[in-house]
Amino acid sequence: MMLSAVASLPQQHRRPSRITIRGERRSDVAAREELLDAAFGPGRFAKSSERLREGRVPARGLAFTALDGKRLIGTLRLWPVTAGAARGCLLLGPLAIASDVRGRGVGADLVWRALREAKRRGYRAVLLVGDPPYYQRFGFSAGNTGCLRMPGPYERDRLLACEFVAGALKGARGMISADRRRPSWFAGMIDRVVRIPVTQPA
Numbered sequence: 001m002m003l004s005a006v007a008s009l010p011q012q013h014r015r016p017s018r019i020t021i022r023g024e025r026r027s028d029v030a031a032r033e034e035l036l037d038a039a040f041g042p043g044r045f046a047k048s049s050e051r052l053r054e055g056r057v058p059a060r061g062l063a064f065t066a067l068d069g070k071r072l073i074g075t076l077r078l079w080p081v082t083a084g085a086a087r088g089c090l091l092l093g094p095l096a097i098a099s100d101v102r103g104r105g106v107g108a109d110l111v112w113r114a115l116r117e118a119k120r121r122g123y124r125a126v127l128l129v130g131d132p133p134y135y136q137r138f139g140f141s142a143g144n145t146g147c148l149r150m151p152g153p154y155e156r157d158r159l160l161a162c163e164f165v166a167g168a169l170k171g172a173r174g175m176i177s178a179d180r181r182r183p184s185w186f187a188g189m190i191d192r193v194v195r196i197p198v199t200q201p202a
C-alpha cells in the first residue's frame, strides 16, 4: 500500500500543546527503558522483534521521544532491516505511551512523525509486529508480508508493512534480518547499564 497519507498528515491533533516530540537523546535512555518495562513487562526481551534490535542502534534520525514538559511519556524507534531481498526497509518499534496519557493522540503523532521522517530519508518500506486494528490507520497491512518471516515466534497476521515506494516489498520472501551493520557494543553496554536497579536491595 502506498503511504500517500504520510504526505497529508492531519494538522489537527488531540495532543495537548505542552506535549512535544523530538529526537531521542542519550539522557532519555533510563526513562525510556522504565516506560518500556511498564508498558510491556519483562517479557519484552523475548519478542522476536528484539532479535533484530539487540545490541544495535536505531536508524539515524529515527528514534523519537514524546515529552510532557520534562517528563518522558512516549517512545518510538525504527531499525534498519532487510526483508528477504528487499533493502531500504525499517522495523518499527517498540512504541509505548505512558498509561495516564494514552488515547490523546500521542502514539499517532509519534508514528506519523516517524513515518514522515523515514520517507524523507529515502527508506522504501516499514515493517512491524503489532495489532492490525491500531496500525491500519497509518497504512499498515499484512498484504505484503505473507512470504516474510521473523527470526523467532510471532503471529503471522500481526506482521504488517507499509510501502513508501509502491512494490518495494513485491516478491519479498524469506527472513527479515538486521541490516548488515555490525552490532554496536556501545548500544549494548548503555542498555545494560540503565537496567541496573538504582536502589540495591538491602
Ligand SMILES: CC(C)(COP(=O)(O)OP(=O)(O)OC[C@H]1O[C@@H](n2cnc3c(N)ncnc32)[C@H](O)[C@@H]1OP(=O)(O)O)[C@@H](O)C(=O)NCCC(=O)NCCS
Pocket: 039, 040, 095, 096, 097, 098, 101, 102, 103, 104, 105, 106, 107, 108, 109, 129, 130, 131, 132, 133, 134
Ligand atoms: C498502543 C499505544 C502505543 C497507543 O498509544 P496512544 O497514544 O494511546 O494512541 P492514540 O491516542 O494515538 O490512539 C488511540 C486510539 O487507538 C486505539 N488503540 C490503542 N491501542 C490499540 C490496540 N492495541 N489495538 C487497536 N486500537 C488501539 C484506542 O482505542 C484509540 O481509539 P480511538 O481513536 O478510536 O479513540 C499505547 O496504548 C501503549 O503504549 N500501549 C502499550 C504498549 C503497546 O501495546 N504498544 C504497541 C505495540 S503493538
